[in-house]
Amino acid sequence: MTAKRNPKAAAAKNVLVRGEPIIARVLDATIAELAMKGYKALRIEEVADRASVARTTVYRRWPTKAELVRAAIEAMPGADPAPPSTGSLRGDLVELGMKVVTFSDTPEGEAVMGLFAADGDDRDLRALLARLREERSEGVAAIFEAARERGETISPRSASMIGELLPAGIFNRKLIMRERVNRAFVEELVDFLLGRERRVK
Amino acid sequence: MTAKRNPKAAAAKNVLVRGEPIIARVLDATIAELAMKGYKALRIEEVADRASVARTTVYRRWPTKAELVRAAIEAMPGADPAPPSTGSLRGDLVELGMKVVTFSDTPEGEAVMGLFAADGDDRDLRALLARLREERSEGVAAIFEAARERGETISPRSASMIGELLPAGIFNRKLIMRERVNRAFVEELVDFLLGRERRVK
Numbered sequence: 001m002t003a004k005r006n007p008k009a010a011a012a013k014n015v016l017v018r019g020e021p022i023i024a025r026v027l028d029a030t031i032a033e034l035a036m037k038g039y040k041a042l043r044i045e046e047v048a049d050r051a052s053v054a055r056t057t058v059y060r061r062w063p064t065k066a067e068l069v070r071a072a073i074e075a076m077p078g079a080d081p082a083p084p085s086t087g088s089l090r091g092d093l094v095e096l097g098m099k100v101v102t103f104s105d106t107p108e109g110e111a112v113m114g115l116f117a118a119d120g121d122d123r124d125l126r127a128l129l130a131r132l133r134e135e136r137s138e139g140v141a142a143i144f145e146a147a148r149e150r151g152e153t154i155s156p157r158s159a160s161m162i163g164e165l166l167p168a169g170i171f172n173r174k175l176i177m178r179e180r181v182n183r184a185f186v187e188e189l190v191d192f193l194l195g196r197e198r199r200v201k
Numbered sequence: 202m203t204a205k206r207n208p209k210a211a212a213a214k215n216v217l218v219r220g221e222p223i224i225a226r227v228l229d230a231t232i233a234e235l236a237m238k239g240y241k242a243l244r245i246e247e248v249a250d251r252a253s254v255a256r257t258t259v260y261r262r263w264p265t266k267a268e269l270v271r272a273a274i275e276a277m278p279g280a281d282p283a284p285p286s287t288g289s290l291r292g293d294l295v296e297l298g299m300k301v302v303t304f305s306d307t308p309e310g311e312a313v314m315g316l317f318a319a320d321g322d323d324r325d326l327r328a329l330l331a332r333l334r335e336e337r338s339e340g341v342a343a344i345f346e347a348a349r350e351r352g353e354t355i356s357p358r359s360a361s362m363i364g365e366l367l368p369a370g371i372f373n374r375k376l377i378m379r380e381r382v383n384r385a386f387v388e389e390l391v392d393f394l395l396g397r398e399r400r401v402k
Contacts, residue, residue: 161393168373192362195396
């Protein structure tokens, strides 16, 4: 945008901050293209055009589509992998769930979620998704580790199942059932997963 | 296939059984096209060509793409909506989960699962998916109803959460985590959902 309004000033700015605005523009353009076209149809050339930068600028920094998409996803707001720290396992899980909800409520987040479900047959994309999943599960592991240190014990098997079913329950509501997800649902889901409610009498 | 090897015999057969083989051929072709191209790119003309039938034959019976796809999905093996009846809630839920697994293990089932996640912005498709979801939840409700009649009581809230998280957990493993799902996982999932394992000490 800035570049279009005042190309000279934008160019000067790019030089001054060593290309940072260019990076942000390219990553924003990548997410926008991803949201519009999906992974398969995304072209580095079109990302460059949308960001109003030279194609070589993009290729130099991110030689493959998968690297570019990964950088763009990791730069998204809400993609912050730092685990929440509320002081209780229930609180941490609710916050983690709400991070998933907030992230997936944006058109860009929805596009990224769709990626996981739809385009998984591309080899590079699969490797990228595997890495993102790993980061996610490291975040969940940190929450359970903190709970153990506080004395809130939970079996490793249950922890692993909860780590799977918390995002699965949210994705299912949003992607499959196509319903909005709010904090009340996330709390209900977490309480169910923690077994705070008696199931079978 | 038969049509290509011996067109005359196939034509005669079609007449004899009042078009049944034509229906099966069209519905099979619909699933094949769906698996290859997804819902958005599916064209009734191409389904007709693949099934080697006249396009009007398809249009006469299924005037819209959504109607054709719905008929094809409902005719798929494993899409049988009759709820399992093993005599126990745990057994019924495991069987239901295994039906989801069996269905989604075929390329065609995977294509249909992908539909739910990817193409939800088409209005006709959304209506179709809503109907399929409704049928699925009716099947789950029947299982819990039978459990209540046997005296296996469970809170309606838990029943509803279990009905959501059983398929959600399987879809998550397959679509998001890209792992194979076997009976051991389904049993572990059902036991977790029924609270047979203590979670938090």
